[in-house]
Amino acid sequence: MIEKNSPIPIYYQLAELIQEEIESGNLQPGDALPSEREFAEKYQISRMTVRQALNLLENNGKLYRIQGKGTFVSEQKIEKHLLGLTSFTEDMTARGLKPSSRLLQFEIIPATLHIANQLYIKEYDPVYEIKRIRLADDVPMALETNYISANLLKGLTEQIINQSLYAYMEAQSIIIESASQTIESSLAEEMEANFLKVKVGAPVMLIQRNTFLQNGTPVELVKSIYRADRYKFTIQMGR
Ligand code: 16G
Numbered sequence: 001m002i003e004k005n006s007p008i009p010i011y012y013q014l015a016e017l018i019q020e021e022i023e024s025g026n027l028q029p030g031d032a033l034p035s036e037r038e039f040a041e042k043y044q045i046s047r048m049t050v051r052q053a054l055n056l057l058e059n060n061g062k063l064y065r066i067q068g069k070g071t072f073v074s075e076q077k078i079e080k081h082l083l084g085l086t087s088f089t090e091d092m093t094a095r096g097l098k099p100s101s102r103l104l105q106f107e108i109i110p111a112t113l114h115i116a117n118q119l120y121i122k123e124y125d126p127v128y129e130i131k132r133i134r135l136a137d138d139v140p141m142a143l144e145t146n147y148i149s150a151n152l153l154k155g156l157t158e159q160i161i162n163q164s165l166y167a168y169m170e171a172q173s174i175i176i177e178s179a180s181q182t183i184e185s186s187l188a189e190e191m192e193a194n195f196l197k198v199k200v201g202a203p204v205m206l207i208q209r210n211t212f213l214q215n216g217t218p219v220e221l222v223k224s225i226y227r228a229d230r231y232k233f234t235i236q237m238g239r
Helices: 010-023 036-043 047-059 088-094 113-119 165-171 190-196
Strands: 063-066 070-073 078-081 099-110 126-136 139-149 176-187 203-213 218-227 231-234
Touching: 010 036, 010 047, 036 047, 047 063, 088 099, 088 139, 088 165, 113 139, 113 218, 139 190, 165 176, 190 218
Parallel strands: 078 231
Antiparallel strands: 063 070, 099 126, 126 139, 139 218, 176 203, 203 218
């Protein structure tokens, strides 16, 4: 099963074998993996090589380690469909997970020129600046910063923002119709890593979204840092 003469390095072949076991369901989330020694004996390879394979799978979120206990299979990533313009609360609820937020910042600030241009408002017009950690079943998933024109959306409070922003907007008859979004890969810097409970330098996705109302008025600017070990995006394509 491991080809020692292959140009594909042995650690990579082992990582693929383990990944195949996870994808086929033979290894389930939470299952413990054999020890490094057991792998080394089974495949007649060095423990260093086994460690390299496990490191690779740990770095891309397939496995996690608990000091002194061993290596375990991670939970499946949350799949987010790219076509629906849904809220975090809706996404998590649809998956049977409990959404919650930890509010880090809630302020009205004067819009910078950059924010004003994107929201079609004047520089220094009031905007809400909201920073939240978004959690699913109490596990941090994303760090999100929203800018919303305070003249457009009145009466936003900390209590409301601890629930769902989109639900509040819709209750105020502010109906979001479309959005444009970019997704880039990035690495968690110190603050992001602390809030998301990942290592500094862990892979994350930087998502920026501009949301518009039916008449084309921009309603929010959002910058989200999502954990790449917990999220993946799916999209259906036609040709
Ligand atoms: C999602 C949106 C964000 C929106 C938020 C509202 C992405 C990348 N971002 O996190 O733009 O502000 O949902 O969530 O999907 P809420 O209604 O739960 O507050």
